[in-house]
Amino acid sequence: MPATPRDTVERFLRAAVSEHPEDMAECYAANVVIEMPFAHAALYPARIETGREELRARFGAGRAVRKYERLDNVAIHETADPEVIITEYDLHGRLVATGREFTQSYLMVMTVRDGRIVHTRDYTDPIEGARLLGRVPDLIAASVWISPRGGFRAGPSPPRRTRPKTTSAKWKPKPIVSGAASSSTRRRHTSPFIVRLSKNKL
Numbered sequence: 001m002p003a004t005p006r007d008t009v010e011r012f013l014r015a016a017v018s019e020h021p022e023d024m025a026e027c028y029a030a031n032v033v034i035e036m037p038f039a040h041a042a043l044y045p046a047r048i049e050t051g052r053e054e055l056r057a058r059f060g061a062g063r064a065v066r067k068y069e070r071l072d073n074v075a076i077h078e079t080a081d082p083e084v085i086i087t088e089y090d091l092h093g094r095l096v097a098t099g100r101e102f103t104q105s106y107l108m109v110m111t112v113r114d115g116r117i118v119h120t121r122d123y124t125d126p127i128e129g130a131r132l133l134g135r136v137p138d139l140i141a142a143s144v145w146i147s148p149r150g151g152f153r154a155g156p157s158p159p160r161r162t163r164p165k166t167t168s169a170k171w172k173p174k175p176i177v178s179g180a181a182s183s184s185t186r187r188r189h190t191s192p193f194i195v196r197l198s199k200n201k202l
Helices: 005-016 021-027 052-062 126-133 136-143 183-189 192-201
Strands: 028-035 048-051 066-078 086-096 102-113 116-123 144-146 152-154
Touching: 005 021, 005 066, 005 102, 005 116, 021 028, 021 052, 028 052, 048 052, 066 102, 102 126, 183 192
Parallel strands: 028 116
Antiparallel strands: 028 048, 066 086, 086 102, 102 116, 144 152
C-alpha cells in the first residue's frame, strides 16, 4: 500500500534535517513541477519542471553551503482533495562557511500521488533566500534602478528609449493657375455688396 500524503510529508521533513538532505529527493516523483510564486526572476525561476535525480544533486550540493539542523512550528493540513496537503514549518540551520544561524519559514502546497510529490507550490521569504545564497546585491540590482534625474523606483532598469526616425514632408506650394478664375471661384470670393452694386448698374 503506497504511503499517504501525510506519510510522504513527514518523511520529507525528517530527511530535510538529516545528515543526508539529498534523501528528500526520494519523496518526489520521477518528474515534478515546482512553483515558487515569491521567487524573483533574477535569482530563480517561478516555475520549473525537473526530475528526482536533478533534485537529489541540488539538495546534495546545498549541504556544502548550509546545514539544516531542526524544524519548528510544523503544521500539516489535510484538504478536501485527498492528493493535496499543506505543510507549514520553520527550518533552522547554519551557514557552513561562517557558522551564522538562520531561520527560513515555509508554506508548501503539495500534490502527492502514489506516495510521491508530483507538484508543489512553495512560499518563502525571497530576501532571506538571497541572503543564504549570498546574492542580495543581485536581488537589489534587479529590483531597484536609479533614475538619471535622481531618485529611484522599484523594478528593473527600463529599456533605453530611442526616438523614432521621422521623415518630415517638404511643403510644396500649390501651383498658380494663370488666366481668369472660374465662375464658381469668382462667386466664392466676391463680396455680396459688389454683387448688388453690379446688378444696380445693369
